[in-house]
Amino acid sequence: MSLDLTSVETQQLNLDTRLVQLDFAIQLELWHEAYKAVEDIHGLMTFSKKTFQPKTMSNYYQKLALVFWKSGYHLFHATAILKHFQLSRDMKKNLSPEELGKMASRVLIAVLATPLSDTRPEFDQFIEMEYSPQDKVVRLSLLLGLSQPPTRSSLIKDILRSGILQAALPEMQDLYQHLEVDFEPMKLCDRIQSFADTVCSSDELSFLEQYLHTLKDITLVRLLKQVSQIYSSICFNRLLELAPFSSPFALERIIVECARFNDLQVRIDHRSRTLHFGSELSEVSGGKEEDGPHLQDMPSEQIRNQLMVMTSVLERSVHVIAPDKMKVENNALRSKIIEAYQHSKVRDHERILLRQKAIENRKEYLEKKAYELAVEEENKKEAALREAQLLEEKRLEAEKEEREKRKMEEEIKQIQQRHMRDRMSQIAQTEIGKKVLDKLDENEIENLDADQIMAKQVSELEKERKELIARLKTQERKWITWNGPRDKKRSLFFKSSSKRILKMTRYVFWNEKEADRIHEAKEDRKVSLEHKGRLSRMKEDKDVYLGNLLKERRSIFEKKCEEFNKFLEGERLKRLAARKKIREAERRESWIKEKEAEAQRRRDAEMEEERRLETERLLKEEEAWHEKKKELDAIEAKKQEREKQIEEKMMAAEEKLRAERAEQQQKMTQRPREDPSADDSSNWRSEKRGDDRKKDMSRTDLEGRDDQNKRRDFGGRRDFGDGPRRDLGDRDGAEEI
Incomplete structure (x- = not known):
């Protein structure tokens, strides 16, 4: 017999077993085994499909909170306490104000006693390990049914949102005010010490004593953070005066842990026994979001945030100086976008239409394919159903035939048994039959039929005949031995008499068997007539039954x-x-x-x-x-x-001018010097020709420029x-x- 792990009864038995195992592990303080039992319970809850009762879940969260507290996971302990409070408040509608106040006070102090930072330093995040600490945190969150790991700030928000702070005792409300709201580092530790004294002296608040040690450590961290916002350095003895419930060693350990977890920028000067807050600008790391009371940033934080502050101030200044600049730029950008849209709207519209058409075609194809698959699946189901019905009909028909066959066989067997009893009674009436039956026990008689018994009877007769023949032969040998061959006639007589006796014996045996056969045939006919008469009365009933x-x-x-x-x-x-x-x-x-x-x-x-x-x-x-x-x-x-004509004219004029100059020079060399007046007249003519030439050259230049322009x-x-x-x-x- 196999065990069904998916059945509700099996899952409930497994859950009850794991809860009992968790109880005994807690009683024996076997916290590792308790954690394994918690994981098994969570696995069963995840595997099960049914919703568990709030009472079971409340018990689970209560024990899980104890396991987390013993393991040192205060944050998950507070989350489990919060879950237990929510389930208890929803489950018990008639809670008294005193009981509700105690439960809310426990939730509030559990949340306030959680560490202010991560449980591991920053440099551990870059160390490669087989099991990442983040994976472990995620696993612990899954035990609480959370998709993301909880934080201290998220728990405080849940407390404020669900009204737990208002339902808590007044002392707890004051504690929340001192730790999370007020900024008074000079009075903080004194107030926490007075609260601790109240808890220790009161029997009603004795259930909160387990959180006092952790709460004092949280108070020291709050004190250091608030002091760092006021002083750049402080004497260690002065800090001890502000924390009267702490020892120097415990305070120094808290300071080192704050610096290690990067919660506070602090350095200890052991020579002067002073604390210096802040750090060099090159050592400033990424800042964390401050929770709790906050007065101002440290100088190093202010320097680190200077660029961000300057950026925000410059942005506001730009908005004041040019308020419409962004509007103008947006309008220009909008106009460009509109222009680009106008250029590409037709193409984009066609592309969108083509895409829409392709999508429609694809949808039609998928619908057609889905319809064909559905029709094919329906046909397969109908074919399988018809085949199953056909097989079922065949099975029922086979069973019916088998029942009828068995019924007929039983009837035949009963008839054979009845005939067997009749034959037995007939056989028992004969002497040989009595002998055969006497040699058989009841089991053999039941297992043998009439034919076998008849065969035994025949074999018994054959055996008796052989014994008789052997006995006669023995007597014959004895007689021959005693009498000898003296009287052959007598011996022949004996042989003939033995043959006659043998024939007579065979004849008698045949007559007996024939008489028995005739008697049995008569008895069978008589029985058959009785059956016919008895069954003839049932003919009408048979006909009615067959008709129905x-x-x-x-x-x-x-x-x-x-x-x-x-x-x-x-x-x-x-x-x-x-x-x-x-x-x-x-x-x-x-x-x-x-x-x-x-x-x-x-x-x-x-x-x-x-x-x-x-x-x-x-x-x-x-x-x-x-x-x-x-x-x-x-x-x-x-x-x-025209240019060619002008060039030809210019060349002709130049040739003519050169010819005139050559002729003039020749004349001047041949004739004597004449009077100055003649020279002047010739000079005048030559100057006139030169002027005419210059005019022609200037005209030619103008025409050339005109031609170049053209x-x-x-x-x-x-x-x-x-x-x-x-x-x-x-x-x-x-x-x-």
């Missing part, structure tokens, strides 16, 4: 035929509906494809028309450019011809005309234009 049985079978057959026809009609309607849906889906899909093809053809026609119009426009621009180029080429040819204009026009040239056969280029 046939009617019942026919009604069952007709009912099954009707059910099958209904099932067949329903199946036919289902398949017709499925085929109809499939045809509708196919028609819808073909219609969508036709629409898509038509839209694609329309888009292709529009794109082809745009390409044709663009090609015609480019051809017209090309023709206009060629005509303009022809005009410019004609103007250029005319300008070149060339530049013509070149610019050529550059402008080169623009619309495109390869008309390139459709992509035409589309880009």
Whole structure:
């Protein structure tokens, strides 16, 4: 017999066993075994599907809190106490104010006694270990049913939100005020000491004594933090005066732990026995969020936060100086975004439509696939159901046939037994039969049938015959031995007489057997006639029974035929509906494809028309450019011809001038010197010619500049005309234009 671990009874028995194991482990102070039992209980609660009673959960959290306290996990101990309080308050609606105040006070002091920082130093976070401390914290959180590890600040928020502070005793409310609200480092330890004295002297508050030691350590940490916000350094003896319940060694241990856990920036100067708060700027690490009363930051913290403060002040100044700057920038950015949207909205819209269409097609495909799978699964289920029904019918039919067969065999066996008894009684009436039956016991008689007994009877007769023959032969040998061969006739007589005796014996035996057979046949006929008479009276009942049985079978057959026809009609309607849906889906899909093809053809026609119009426009621009180029080429040819004529005129003038100068020089060398007046007149003429030449040169320069300007204009026009040239056969280029 297998054990079902998923049954409710088994899970409840396992849970009760683990709870008893946890109780005995706590009584024997076997805290490691208690922790294992807690893990087993949590595993059973997670594995079980039923909701456990609040009483069971309250008992579980109470014992879990004790295990956490003994293990030194004060934070998880406080969380377990809080869970136990919430369950107890929800479970017991008629709690008295005194009982509720005691429970709330215990929750409050358990939360206040939790450490102010992590339980491990910062450098331990970077050490690789087989089991990470964070993993252990997560496991402990799972035991409490929490998805995230709890913190001291979160527990305090839960206390304030659930009204536990208001339900606690007045002394506990004052304790919360001193530790978490008031900033009075000079009176803090004295107030905590007075609270501890009250708890020790009062019997009603004696259940809070276990938290006093941890509470004093928390008070010392609060004292150090508050003093660090006021003083940059303080004498160690003065600090001892502020903490009267602490010893120098305990206070120094608290200071070292605060520095180790990076909760406080403090250095101890053992030569002057002073404490220096704060640190070098290079040693300042990332700050932590302060909880509890806070007056001001230390100078090192102020320097560390200087850039952040300056950033916030500069941001406020920018908002005051230029309040509309962000608005203007946002408007400019908005206009750019709108412009970019206007440029890309059509493309984005088409892309969104295509994506939406693809999504719709995908959804239709998935729905069709899901429908096909559902139909296939339904068909499989129906086929399996029909097969199971068929197998069940076959099994019932086989069982029925087996029952009828057994019934018939029993009836045949009873008839055979009755015949056997009759044959036995007949056999017992004969002498040989009596002998055979006397040699058999009751078990052998029951196991043997009549034929076997008859065979035994025949074998017994054969045995007697053989014994008789052997006895006669023995007597014959004796007689021959005694009498000898003296009288052969006598011996022959004896032989013939023995043969006669043997024949007579056989004849007698056959007559007896024949008489027995005839008697048995008569008895059988008599018994058969009795059975016939007895059964003839039952013929009417048999006919009635067979008629009722046939009617019942026919009604069952007709009912099954009707059910099958209904099932067949329903199946036919289902398949017709499925085929109809499939045809509708196919028609819808073909219609969508036709629409898509038509839209694609329309888009292709529009794109082809745009390409044709663009090609015609480019051809017209090309023709206009060629005509303009022809005009410019004609103007250029005319300008070149005019320049050529001007150059020819200038060259002719220069040749003429050189000829005149050569002739004049020749004349001057041939004739004697004439009067000055003639020289002056010739000089005047030469100067006049020089002036005319200068005028011609200046005119030529002006015409050249004009021609250069025209060339530049013509070149610019050529550059402008080169623009619309495109390869008309390139459709992509035409589309880009």
